[in-house]
Amino acid sequence: MPLVVICNPACGAGDGYTFVRDHVLPVLDHAGKTVNNVFITERTGHAGEIVVELLKASSQSKQRTTVILSSGDGTLHEIVNAVYSSVGGDLSSVQHLAIVLVPSGTANALFSSLFAGGKDETSTTDPTTQRMAAVQQFIEEGRVAPLTLAKSIVRDMAEIKQEALSVVVTSTALHASILHDSEALRSTVPDMSRFKMAAAQNIKKWYYGTAKLLPLESGEVLRHDSDRGEFVPETAEVEFNGPFTYFLSTVNVDRLEPQFCITPLQKSFITRESMSMDVIMLRPMREEGIEDNDKGRETAAESTIQALSGAYRAGAHVGMRFSKEYNVDKFIAEYFRCGGWQWNPDKADEYAHLLCCDGTIFHIPSEGAAICKVLGRNDRKFLVY
Template sequence: MTLVVVYNPVCGDRTAEKFFNEEVLPRLKEQGKIPDKVIATTHPNHAGETIVELLKQTTESLTVILGSGDGTLHEIATSLHHSLDRQVQSQVAIVLVPCGTANALYSSLFPSQSDDPSYRLKSLNLYLSPSPTSIVLSSATTVVHPSQPGGDTRSSVAIVVASTALHAAILHDSEALRSSHPGIERFKIAAQQNITRWYHARVKLVPSHEHESVELYDVSRRSFIAVTEEGSIELEGPFTYFLSTVNVDRLESLFRIAPLHATLPSRTPALDIVIVRPLRNPTINDDSEGSRLRFAEQGGIVLGGAYRDGAHVNMIYGSDGSVGSEENSGQSVVEYYRCGGWEWIPDRDDEHARFVCVDGEIFNIEAGGKATTSISGNIHGTQLSIFA
């Protein structure tokens, strides 16, 4: 088995190199684990290029001790997706050392938060233990389709999140804030910049497999129910929030946007989709500036619920449009679906609805185009797993 160490020295607070030199590499040496390579990435997609090249050179499985945030793991997954010339099936096992800003995957796998260095070594300690355990990661492939046949089709792979609407706008705008606000506070600033915007689009949700159903979380039953006997369903906008997760229940340590991934886990690979549509509020019936301003306050309540251990998924409208818990008798504020994929078709005239985020990578759908995302258990024959 090939063992390689890869870390991104500029991710997060730029302490990955120091942490690896002081904590990770000495621990490997103590346990007699000598890496075949130690690589500090020097440019975008360096990690992905490295993993693909190593897989081409060996028929063995590959273990990667990866010091990064979610973005570098996304680069690896996307590089595997695009390396179609590989003819053999392979396995890549990840030992994840969180060094990024949000570290969504690591926070989901190891939810107890701590500033102690030992917290960042949980995956490594499992790998070095007498009985190491790992889980297989699912992936979600997003394809951005042109408006006309023969146009430029782009694709990318998510290990954490694929989204549009507010979340994609936040990620798009937060990049301009990265230098002045390197921590997660930049995401909150970007959220405030976009909180009053609505996004006009149509969505089709498709099941995981033929003859299966798209499922919807029922707040009253606290369980998922089938919403069709089989086949897809369509939802009309406007939307304020549309986000799908894979492998995670949160996007940062306290932001549990998709809590049911952990509390009501799927038996098969699936996307958990969190949707907010403002016209479900019984007191809002038009897309006016006043309606947007009124609903923005409720949008803040919903996002705040994600910070309260995922409380937003059980919020219900009262007859007066207020947001409360189960004592209200109206519709659920959040539509929480579980399915195999989605198709996002933005209105031609809504340029803000044309952003798509795939693990932080931002795409712009051209007018008249669309984006599709689908779940998969591997990436072109490569199985990704993580010690957890």
């Protein structure tokens, strides 16, 4: 079984290769695991090119390739999309690819979700040992889990303009605005604080448009009932009018940073058979007394901050109610499990036209829409330790 290492030296703190050299390779050698090649990426898209060639070779040998990937979530996104493009969007003929994550990016959402805690400063586990968790699983021949893929299509009227796969998050509204604006800060603020800076710039924005949730294989859309602590079939309309402050879906992960647990009920994704995604949305006009004006935005921003702060407290925003007395029966966040969604931004709202797929930003055309759907079981060709 071919074993290769791919390092992205440009992501995170820039130690993707040095960590592999100093820690990963010696441990693999000691365990008797032969590394066939070590690649250091040299440009955007290089990791994807490498994996496409590896899979071509493995299809001839019929052997599953394993990649030890020292990078962040963005490089994995790049690899998945390169493979998808190389086969014209038909993954049925692709050999399974096993991936061993060495978290070297900024947020490392997938690794942090698989090995909860990630870079948790409160953990007593040695940071190097934490970072080697997936490598240790590989050495011990632990279980692998197939990744669920979400496919996003950006279209203008009936014509498809762009498409991309996500393995972590797809979003519009505040999250997409944060990722869009934080990119300008990357060179001067390489750590996660740039996301907080971008959040502060956008926290009072409202995003106008409509969102329609698409059903699961069962034909249902499920809403989380926080009073009952379970998902129940949605009985109301599954099309929602804006404005929105937050709209985000995840597959495979319950958190976007080691401590930012935004979809905490995704935690059981490895054992769940249903092909689904979890959706979190915040709609400011649900809070009674809010009006579409500056004062309303100030008040709504407080509720958004309250909810997102709850995500940093083990997902406490799920079940969090509006604070005012006449809103005590309403939950701030609406949480759903579904098969996908369609986002139709208001033509005049520039920021509502931003779409984020695993950190990559797309722009929805003026008369366009974004559609995000979970792909089927036969497309789960990427496995993680």
